[in-house]
Amino acid sequence: MRNLILHGYWRSSAAYRVRIALNLKGVAYSQVNHDLRIGAQRAQAYRTLAPHGLVPALQHDETVLIESPAILEWIEERWPAPPLLPDGPDQRATVRAMAALIGCDIHPLNNLRVLNEIKARFQAEELQVRAWIHRWILDGFAALEALIGAHGGLYAFGDSPTLADCYLVPQLYSARRFDVDLKDYPHLIAAGEAAARLPAVVAAHPDHQPDADV
Ligand SMILES: N[C@@H](CCC(=O)N[C@@H](CS)C(=O)NCC(=O)O)C(=O)O
Numbered sequence: 001m002r003n004l005i006l007h008g009y010w011r012s013s014a015a016y017r018v019r020i021a022l023n024l025k026g027v028a029y030s031q032v033n034h035d036l037r038i039g040a041q042r043a044q045a046y047r048t049l050a051p052h053g054l055v056p057a058l059q060h061d062e063t064v065l066i067e068s069p070a071i072l073e074w075i076e077e078r079w080p081a082p083p084l085l086p087d088g089p090d091q092r093a094t095v096r097a098m099a100a101l102i103g104c105d106i107h108p109l110n111n112l113r114v115l116n117e118i119k120a121r122f123q124a125e126e127l128q129v130r131a132w133i134h135r136w137i138l139d140g141f142a143a144l145e146a147l148i149g150a151h152g153g154l155y156a157f158g159d160s161p162t163l164a165d166c167y168l169v170p171q172l173y174s175a176r177r178f179d180v181d182l183k184d185y186p187h188l189i190a191a192g193e194a195a196a197r198l199p200a201v202v203a204a205h206p207d208h209q210p211d212a213d214v
Pocket residue numbers: 011012013014015036041053054055056066067068069103111112113114
C-alpha cells in the first residue's frame with residue numbers, strides 16, 4: 001500500500017504497538033510525529049484527522065484510522081501473513097485478553113493526560129504519581145504473568161509473535177522507564193525480552209525513531 005502514514009510520537013506506547021505490527025508484517029510506512037510534551041496532539045490540524053487528540057493515527061489515502069486496538073486489527077485483516085492472531089476462537093480470545101490487560105486496564109490509567117490531571121487537580125507530587133503508575137502496572141502484570149505462564153512459549157502466546165507481544169513490549173519498556181520492580185513476572189519478562197530481540201521489533205523501538213530525543 002502506498003501513502004501509509006503513521007501519526008505517532010517516539011515514546012508513545014500505543015504508537016509503538018502499531019510500529020511493531022507494521023514491521024512484523026513487513027509493511028512500509030512513513031511517520032509524522034507529534035510532540036506530546038508540547039501538546040501537539042491537541043493541535044486543531046491534527047484533531048481534524050484524529051478527533052480524540054491522541055496518537056497514534058494511521059492514514060492511508062483519504063482514510064484515517066484511530067485507536068491502536070482498531071488499527072492493529074485492521075493491519076491483521078489487511079495483511080494476514082504472518083498472522084498475529086492464532087487459529088481458533090479460544091486462542092484468539094486469550095491473545096486479545098492479554099492485549100486488553102495492557103490496552104484497557106493499564107495504559108489508560110497511566111496515560112499522559114491522566115497523570116497531568118491528577119497532578120493539576122489533586123496537586124499530586126512526583127512520588128505519588130510514580131506510585132499511581134506502579135499500582136496499575138503491577139496489577140495488570142500480575143494477571144498477565146498468569147496468562148503468559150499458562151499459554152506462553154517463546155513469546156506471550158505460543159512460539160510465534162502475536163498481538164499480545166505488540167502490547168507487551170511497549171508496556172515493558174514503559175515499566176522499566178518508571179523503575180517498576182519486575183522480579184515477580186519471570187514469564188512476562190522472558191516473553192517480552194524474546195519479542196524485543198526480533199529485528200522487526202528492534203526497529204520499532206522508541207530510540208530508533210526519527211523524532212527520538214535521547
Ligand atoms: N486508546 C488509545 C490511547 C492513545 C493514547 O493514549 N495515546 C497517548 C500516547 S501513548 C497520547 O496520545 N497521549 C497524549 C495525552 O495524553 O495527551 C489507543 O490505544 O490508541
